[in-house]
Amino acid sequence: MNTNDLKIFEAVAFYGSFTKAAEAMFTVQSNVTARIKSLEDEFGADLFTRSSRKVTLTTAGETLMHYCKQIGHLVEEAKKEIKKANQISGQLKIGCIETTMALKVPDILNRFTDAYPDIELEFKSEMRHGLINDVINYKLDAAFVSGPINSPELEQIHIKEEQLVIFSSAQKTKLTEILAVQPLKIIVFDQGCIFRARLEAWLSAKGIINYKSMVVNSLEGIINFVEAGLGISILPAELISQHYAGRKLNTFVMSKELGTMTTLLVFRKNIPQSRALRAFIDLYKAELIS
Structure with missing residues (x-):
């Protein structure tokens, strides 16, 4: 198994088709079929339920998909860390509700970009539930949301009342x-x-x-x-x-x-954080102490 096998697995799950996955991955269907079969042999379980119309994830496939997202995230973070080991740089995707966007984002941008000019901040405004899901699913690095939150997958910092x-x-x-x-x-x-x-x-x-x-x-x-x-x-x-x-x-x-209303900063738990995200989190921790 290699990371490309996992990418092929994700493509099949996304498109619900071996043929479409092959097209998206610029390979042939027989290779996609062989790689999925290899994964199933390695894990000792069927990853997809196959029908004439569509393939869908089995319970085992859903479990592997959860770990695929973590592995993909870790590989990308490793590349960033190695590429620029001597400086804190990269991109951070931060979510917030619209009122936070209007009230706090300009101040966040000013203070953070002054301290870390090589980090690019991207903000996304969304409803609370969507923001939480996006953080859990690696679409956002962190998000400002209203509390309380009870999720075993998320760490949280109390920002303000x-x-x-x-x-x-x-x-x-x-x-x-x-x-x-x-x-x-x-x-x-x-x-x-x-x-x-x-x-x-x-x-x-x-x-x-x-x-x-x-x-x-x-x-x-x-x-x-x-x-x-x-x-x-x-x-x-x-x-x-x-x-x-x-x-x-x-x-x-x-x-x-x-x-x-309690505002929290939430981010994923139990995975290595990028240096950029650590810098962002540390900025708020320092404010709470001072």
Whole structure:
């Protein structure tokens, strides 16, 4: 077995076809079949269920796929480490929710790139669940997400506590009057958004089940819709005070239980970290100590 055998195995799993995998790997189907047979003999188990239409991973195949991702990641990190052993360089892919992107990323870029100019930072904005999956599946090196998180595959660093607030247009001055409108309209991101979940939990706690959700796919869009009086929403108080202080908005304090959001930095556990990722993690650990 060699790493190319594992790449062929991953290609078959991805395409669900020996023929398509052969095309993607620039080889012939007979070679793909032979390499998969060799792997199955070596592991003593069938890796694929074969049918006339498609091949799919068996339980043993899914187990091997899990380790394939780790092996591929380790090989790439080894290449990077050996290539530039005397300097910290490379690329880091960091995930975060959209509010973190707006509020914290510029500061992160400034401080980190000043300290490590040879490391290229790439940020991805996504829903919390997607970010966690991407870290676990090696698509992201780390991610800023809301806690709590209970995953045996992830390490986590507590970054900060954020206070959430309900906000409305400036025309609305009393929360009781806003909530009395039927049906209440809320301006939110799509399902999976931590802020939407908190707002819906807050409404449920107040016994409000009759509301209409208006889904907007950008932070600026939510601010614009709320300012125009189309509904209420929820965001970190710091974000509104720092970036939208001049907008015609009113904010309302929430209870500590639902109004406090914990931000964590998560990354994979039990695998060697690249020097670039270690530098990124150490930067935040140093901040927490100071």
